[in-house]
Amino acid sequence: MALAPHDVLLRVEHLTMRFGGLVAIHDLSFEAKRGVITALIGPNGAGKTTVFNCITGFYKPSEGRIALLHGDPVLWNELDVVTARGQRSLRRPEGALFLLERMPDFLVTEKARVTRTFQNIRLFQGMSVLENLLVAQHNMLMNASGFTALGIFGAPSYARAQREAIERAVYWLEKINLLDRADDAAGELPYGAQRRLEVARAMCTDPVLLCLDEPAAGLNPRESADLNELLLSIKKDGITSILLIEHDMSVVMQISDHIVVLDHGIKIADGTPEAVRNDPNVIAAYLGVEEDEVQNVAAKVGL
Amino acid sequence: MPAEAPDRAPPSLVGRALKEALVTGFLAFALFLPLVGFVSVQSMTNTLLLEARWESLFSVVALIAIARFLYVLAGPWLERRRARAKPSAPASNLRKVFSKFFTPFALGFAVVYPIFVLAFTGINPGALKWIDNFGIQILIYVMLGWGLNIVVGLAGLLDLGYVAFYAVGAYSYALLSKEFGMSFWMLLPLSGILASFWGVLLGFPVLRLRGDYLAIVTLAFGEIIRLVLINWVSLTNGYAGISGIPRPTFFGIPFNASDEGFAAIFGLEFSPLYRTIFLYYLILALALFTAFITIRLRRMPVGRAWEALREDEIACRSLGINTTNTKLTAFAMGAMLAGFAGSFFSARQGFISPESFTFIESATILSIVVLGGMGSQIGVAIAAILLVGGTEIMRELDFLKQIFGNDFEPIRYRMLLFGAAMVLIMIWKPRGLISTREPSIFLEERKAIPADLLKEGRG
Numbered sequence: 080m081a082l083a084p085h086d087v088l089l090r091v092e093h094l095t096m097r098f099g100g101l102v103a104i105h106d107l108s109f110e111a112k113r114g115v116i117t118a119l120i121g122p123n124g125a126g127k128t129t130v131f132n133c134i135t136g137f138y139k140p141s142e143g144r145i146a147l148l149h150g151d152p153v154l155w156n157e158l159d160v161v162t163a164r165g166q167r168s169l170r171r172p173e174g175a176l177f178l179l180e181r182m183p184d185f186l187v188t189e190k191a192r193v194t195r196t197f198q199n200i201r202l203f204q205g206m207s208v209l210e211n212l213l214v215a216q217h218n219m220l221m222n223a224s225g226f227t228a229l230g231i232f233g234a235p236s237y238a239r240a241q242r243e244a245i246e247r248a249v250y251w252l253e254k255i256n257l258l259d260r261a262d263d264a265a266g267e268l269p270y271g272a273q274r275r276l277e278v279a280r281a282m283c284t285d286p287v288l289l290c291l292d293e294p295a296a297g298l299n300p301r302e303s304a305d306l307n308e309l310l311l312s313i314k315k316d317g318i319t320s321i322l323l324i325e326h327d328m329s330v331v332m333q334i335s336d337h338i339v340v341l342d343h344g345i346k347i348a349d350g351t352p353e354a355v356r357n358d359p360n361v362i363a364a365y366l367g368v369e370e371d372e373v374q375n376v377a378a379k380v381g382l
Numbered sequence: 383m384p385a386e387a388p389d390r391a392p393p394s395l396v397g398r399a400l401k402e403a404l405v406t407g408f409l410a411f412a413l414f415l416p417l418v419g420f421v422s423v424q425s426m427t428n429t430l431l432l433e434a435r436w437e438s439l440f441s442v443v444a445l446i447a448i449a450r451f452l453y454v455l456a457g458p459w460l461e462r463r464r465a466r467a468k469p470s471a472p473a474s475n476l477r478k479v480f481s482k483f484f485t486p487f488a489l490g491f492a493v494v495y496p497i498f499v500l501a502f503t504g505i506n507p508g509a510l511k512w513i514d515n516f517g518i519q520i521l522i523y524v525m526l527g528w529g530l531n532i533v534v535g536l537a538g539l540l541d542l543g544y545v546a547f548y549a550v551g552a553y554s555y556a557l558l559s560k561e562f563g564m565s566f567w568m569l570l571p572l573s574g575i576l577a578s579f580w581g582v583l584l585g586f587p588v589l590r591l592r593g594d595y596l597a598i599v600t601l602a603f604g605e606i607i608r609l610v611l612i613n614w615v616s617l618t619n620g621y622a623g624i625s626g627i628p629r630p631t632f633f634g635i636p637f638n639a640s641d642e643g644f645a646a647i648f649g650l651e652f653s654p655l656y657r658t659i660f661l662y663y664l665i666l667a668l669a670l671f672t673a674f675i676t677i678r679l680r681r682m683p684v685g686r687a688w689e690a691l692r693e694d695e696i697a698c699r700s701l702g703i704n705t706t707n708t709k710l711t712a713f714a715m716g717a718m719l720a721g722f723a724g725s726f727f728s729a730r731q732g733f734i735s736p737e738s739f740t741f742i743e744s745a746t747i748l749s750i751v752v753l754g755g756m757g758s759q760i761g762v763a764i765a766a767i768l769l770v771g772g773t774e775i776m777r778e779l780d781f782l783k784q785i786f787g788n789d790f791e792p793i794r795y796r797m798l799l800f801g802a803a804m805v806l807i808m809i810w811k812p813r814g815l816i817s818t819r820e821p822s823i824f825l826e827e828r829k830a831i832p833a834d835l836l837k838e839g840r841g
Contacts, residue, residue, distance in 0.1 A: 137699075185702050185703055189704075196700075197697070204835045205692075205835045205836035205837060207824065207831065209823060214690040217683050262829050264829075264831040
């Protein structure tokens with residue numbers, strides 16, 4: 080697909096998530112563009128992971144719309160029509176439009192091709208590294224095996240599909256430097272390798288949007304640099320865009336093209352890394368300020 | 383002992399053993415006083431009398447205290463042995479050879495077993511016991527264990543009502559063959575399909591529950607099926623059960639004494655043995671079919687998804703796997719295999735009643751799976767042989783009567799021995815007999831995955 084980068088890929092509009100009386104996210108709107116790395120940052124408890132859970136279908140947002148586009152940006156014009164019709168998605172030859180908040184979690188990955196990783200690593204610890212990467216290609220393999228019926232009799236089409244799946248797994252294992260450990264249990268890998276494997280596993284689902292929840296948490300500076308390189312190479316391939324939650328500013332500032340800052344569920348800044356770095360609201364949220372200044376900032380963002 | 387105060391001399395081993403024996407004896411006394419110490423008996427006038435059994439009580443307590451005493455005394459020696467055994471772990475060449483040849487050997491033995499028995503006993507009804515009670519009985523449980531292994535061992539869904547699907551299969555065969563005269567070979571797949579239909583029907587509402595809740599609901603389902611079988615008298619004949627169920631034929635040739643019977647056609651003298659041997663090979667084939675299906679499915683995407691589900695359900699969903707469907711397939715597959723086993727059971731017995739499908743059956747099958755090591759086929763087979771064969775062998779221990787007197791029935795102690803054996807095995811091998819996992823696919827070499835990395839699943 081010869082698509083211009085920097086078209087809007089993901090559009091989050093007026094997203095609100097309430098848990099009983101607690102408002103975790105309040106009226107959040109932002110966009111993520113195709114072919115770039117968008118970072119979502121904010122202090123602890125700002126609601127970043129909740130945003131991820133809403134995007135990937137793990138939570139149903141209380142209010143708001145989350146839309147994702149495959150293909151031609153002209154389809155954005157249809158967004159309100161699709162919403163009004165109560166549909167989950169719109170498929171046209173030139174592309175497709177998905178309303179993620181209406182889809183169950185597994186369809187968000189399968190159909191809308193949005194895949195996530197987790198803050199606390201969720202690998203299949205008792206399965207080998209290779210198996211982890213094959214489980215990620217479940218839907219493709221399931222179709223190739225004729226929902227098991229063909230596969231169980233060893234149909235050649237399934238054998239070919241499995242070979243391709245292994246090739247893809249090997250490609251990613253080379254990329255994350257774990258090829259020599261393909262047959263070891265995922266749970267036996269060192270922590271940093273597990274982090275990289277989780278990214279590779281998510282990539283094996285062939286996503287258009289990869290949502291990474293603190294991928295650099297607990298990594299040493301070297302591993303962190305390796306991870307940056309990996310993410311930049313994913314970006315360079317041009318198929319997958321990245322949405323990133325991260326605390327590690329060295330990762331965020333170096334690799335992201337666009338940053339959205341959340342505090343207490345409210346967007347306080349949105350822009351390039353330079354702009355965000357110098358934004359007084361961001362500095363206040365991260366470093367803390369005098370009491371009266373808090374009042375000023377709160378008044379400004381309408382709290 | 384580092385915990386001892388430094389100024390006191392460490393107590394001697396014998397002293398410590400005595401102290402621990404006393405404490406254990408006291409605990410045993412407190413525990414067994416109500417259990418063993420008293421018995422209620424009915425007098426001639428039908429009043430209940432409480433009788434004390436001090437002798438039994440004190441012999442039990444003394445036995446336990448002595449066991450504890452000896453155990454503590456043997457402690458240092460056991461420790462030394464354990465320490466010595468550790469470094470010699472790489473020298474497991476023998477084990478490698480063993481594991482390589484075990485499966486073909488076991489298969490070969492299962493195939494020649496009836497011939498082996500006949501060679502010992504000759505062609506007479508004495509062989510029936512060994513082929514029927516040991517061979518067929520064990521193989522039914524092997525098959526059920528392998529079927530439940532898909533649900534519990536691979537997909538990690540704790541199912542306490544597995545026997546319900548076994549019952550569905552058995553009653554399907556019994557009713558359809560009696561009412562419509564359908565043949566065994568037609569009803570075998572049909573009972574499997576009916577059982578898996580019930581599996582899906584139960585699964586839809588239930589599989590959103592997790593862990594303990596799933597276990598409780600499946601337990602209830604097992605009981606509901608049994609109660610329906612008891613109370614729907616017009617269909618199932620209630621407690622009395624269904625008798626005169628047509629027996630399977632040798633591809634159309636019945637096993638009877640008539641001129642068209644198996645023995646007459648093959649020019650043999652009539653004997654009930656032929657049918658039993660036929661049934662033996664039939665259940666062996668069914669069990670091997672179960673094993674084959676499981677081995678194949680583990681290498682399919684659906685099998686990998688089952689195991690991934692056991693490892694981490696949330697991660698599965700994040701990778702686009704429809705977890706509800708995946709659980710349902712596991713449930714349906716397990717139920718279908720139980721249905722096959724059930725229809726075989728009813729064809730073999732010729733008589734079924736709800737008595738055969740009580741909770742204890744579910745518990746036995748689950749024990750086989752847990753004891754064998756969840757997910758391990760060989761482990762499950764060994765556990766079935768131990769548990770079911772062990773029960774049967776207790777009927778044969780007549781020499782014990784010479785020791786304990788003629789009233790002694792070893793079979794009455796089977797639950798006690800069962801429990802003790804389970805406890806011991808679980809201390810020795812907490813994750814079951816074979817607890818490592820073989821990966822379903824590999825690039826360079828197959829490396830077993832250690833048990834401590836495996837999850838049991840949370841439903």
